[in-house]
Amino acid sequence: MPRIIESVPNISEGRRSDVIKAAVDALGTVSGVRVLDVQSDKDHNRSVISLAGDEESLPAALLKLFEVAVERIDLRSHEGEHPRAGAVDVVPFIPIEGATMADCVGLARRLGQAVAERFQIPVYLYEEAATAPHRRNLEDVRRGQFEGLAEKMRDPQWKPDYGPAAPHPSAGAAIVGARMPLIAYNINLGTSDLEIAKRIAKGIRHSSGGYRHVKAMGVMLDERKLAQVSINMTDFKRTPLHRVFETVRSEAERYGVSVVGSEIVGLVPAEALIDAADHFLRLENFNPRQVLERKLRESE
């Protein structure tokens, strides 16, 4: 069975379409790699590229991406709203099928080492690949941004995992890691009272005592005049969709409010939905290998 791993490199270029195209084209030259999506934001001056491949093709393709970024992006003259530390700013590896988190951590290390050796770019490992707890969180690693890198690296606590303890003059540093797929999941409430959505969000998110792998906030859908609990699920295996849905439903009931619907924004791993079906249908002994499409892929 072919292993499927996703990577979502973020590059610090969202305006010059020729540079973005060169970066995407470079990824596509490696056989076995498929570019799934490219989102460029001019205000952020940043592009987010989704690609899939295996343990051999992904690092090869990403090195080609670094090549283009190092040549064409100079952070000394880069402006944008989104925080960034490098020309290729962040590279997470995400296990999709037939691959484990450990595989993705191994990939992050391999790529980090290769980037440092080949381009003299310092590399930090983050999230599941982090080498110390204080380096897990992306925001902490990136704090100070490109402009603050030289000073940050003088602190032994922030010595890079690979490469020189000084930023690359134009390309800064790279932050490479491994994490679970993110699911953007919103639950719409049958009320226009934003306060209720905010209270429910507070109840389910990790930062204020809720589920370990949930980020959430209350927002207003102005057109529909509905309050929404807007959620980021950061590990659907450990905090599953159905549990969050049922908790929001129960919390909303306490205000006499119903759940009118929910929505998934962007891509979702099949497993996250199949787990929900498994729960609500009360399946006994269901094995993901009973899914026909998976059986097909395994027989490839």
Place this chain on the structure above:
Amino acid sequence: MPRIIESVPNISEGRRSDVIKAAVDALGTVSGVRVLDVQSDKDHNRSVISLAGDEESLPAALLKLFEVAVERIDLRSHEGEHPRAGAVDVVPFIPIEGATMADCVGLARRLGQAVAERFQIPVYLYEEAATAPHRRNLEDVRRGQFEGLAEKMRDPQWKPDYGPAAPHPSAGAAIVGARMPLIAYNINLGTSDLEIAKRIAKGIRHSSGGYRHVKAMGVMLDERKLAQVSINMTDFKRTPLHRVFETVRSEAERYGVSVVGSEIVGLVPAEALIDAADHFLRLENFNPRQVLERKLRESE
């Protein structure tokens, strides 16, 4: 995106392992075809083979299967509990992904014509490929079995769709068609009262007034001392899992009985489970293309 079509040929041989092996091997010689499963039953003297491929590879592989079956299986000396009309008895085509039922009907016609021309075997089209309503149902087409074919074919109502209006001396006739995937789905009740399972089964099955695409009966799980509603879902798009589950739950409640669990036997298309998640999570505007694995396959 590659089209994925499944075929589940049933051959009238479940005892001689060398013949079964030769049949399976013949299918495997065609590139693009994957044999997913082989189930042989000695009492039935029959084997059920599951394979997947596309519109080009599947008919090529199935013709090779007919070649082996015509050479090695002689129905004049065939005995077994399961009704059969041919050496290759039944061949359904099933749309899985990127293919429509119309594609599968087209495939059934192409294979039927080729089998008739090449082997002088009369062919009936059944289910979605049937050329008249009285030929839809497999059991009706097969009634009379191999031994009754000569007489049956004299009736203009039962003139074969392709080939001579007389059975092949040793290989009989073939019944080729198109249908939706079957899902074997059982719901376990918190009672040892078989009568309750039987009544619920009667309420949900098509033949006694229930859902159009449900076959069901009540059975006893002796070891667990639980009554079970044992279901065949013949079209999960039109009669979905969640509706049957909820109906069984509601009917059971009327007897004060709870649903303790359900089970899927064998393979299930991802879509059937994703549809259930869609229902229970009250998803709004969910598009199956948001499923990551599908996006991956589409980009192949």
